[in-house]
Amino acid sequence: SVQLEMKALWDEFNQLGTEMIVTKAGRRMFPTFQVKLFGMDPMADYMLLMDFVPVDDKRYRYQPRFHVVYVDPRKDSEKYAEENFKTFVFEETRFTAVTAYQNHRITQLKIASNPFAKGFRDCDPEDWPRNHRPSALPLMSAFARSRNPVASPTQP
């Protein structure tokens, strides 16, 4: 099973209609798509893949997907291709690709929650986070820094 990190933040963006800036040179997503995996075989090899599929027939509305492929050691592994992978879709991570923000509330939420946009905040440092759990952002930073994140138990 796979658990989405920063789900509360993704939910908050998704309620407003998440937008992601796209540029010619490429640009990071925010929030970042990060997950924890559970129930892996410590002795097995896996391949982790991501892709983006259209949400509907409108343009520029990509749904991220996450794929876990078990590397089957058997010689006739091609036969089991269909059962050796699992796809996970978190609908709260869907977004519209834009070259400039369309919804001002999205802009404000990005500024409020992305540390790199701190320069555009106008509230007192103490005021923030308002509707966020205080530990959310430090946790995210720690997660981004750690190369081997420690899996903690999923909360029900």
Add this chain to the structure above:
Amino acid sequence: SVQLEMKALWDEFNQLGTEMIVTKAGRRMFPTFQVKLFGMDPMADYMLLMDFVPVDDKRYRYQPRFHVVYVDPRKDSEKYAEENFKTFVFEETRFTAVTAYQNHRITQLKIASNPFAKGFRDCDPEDWPRNHRPSALPLMSAFARSRNPVASPTQP
């Protein structure tokens, strides 16, 4: 075969007796140990390892080593362990581990050649590099940025 990157800079440090600062939290080396590999089998798997061995019976004088291990697909690969790896030692990369620099000329060469120490340079920007090939440092930066450096022919 393996070719040491920034060999000219390593040589310059080695002539003075290279020193590397060690700290409790860990600290980067400078120059950085970077190599290009030649003659690999594109279809094979390899494991790349580094270790540090004492240069002599004096303390704190580590010689870096670089190991290339061919991942033998045969089931009895243990039998061929001795012939499936190659060790490369570049003597110009040996150094003394210190908690504070002992040789002031080493300090000055670090300041002159490490971009992160630019704040301690006292010469005109135009004066530098003095005894360095002009292209050396930009090349190093580009090398550090590139995740798949393009192998260029070894010059004799």
Add this chain to the structure above:
DNA sequence: TTCTTGTCACCTAGGTGTTAATAT
């Protein structure tokens, strides 16, 4: 109009030697 691009000030994040304080 509408969409896209490039530049900018303002940040985060972290790699330098210096220096003064503290161990040993």
Add this chain to the structure above:
DNA sequence: ATATTAACACCTAGGTGACAAGAA
């Protein structure tokens, strides 16, 4: 004495949205 540590100013490197200019 000598060796080590911690705080610091000064950098590199690069991720933000704002804004003005340009393209479609």
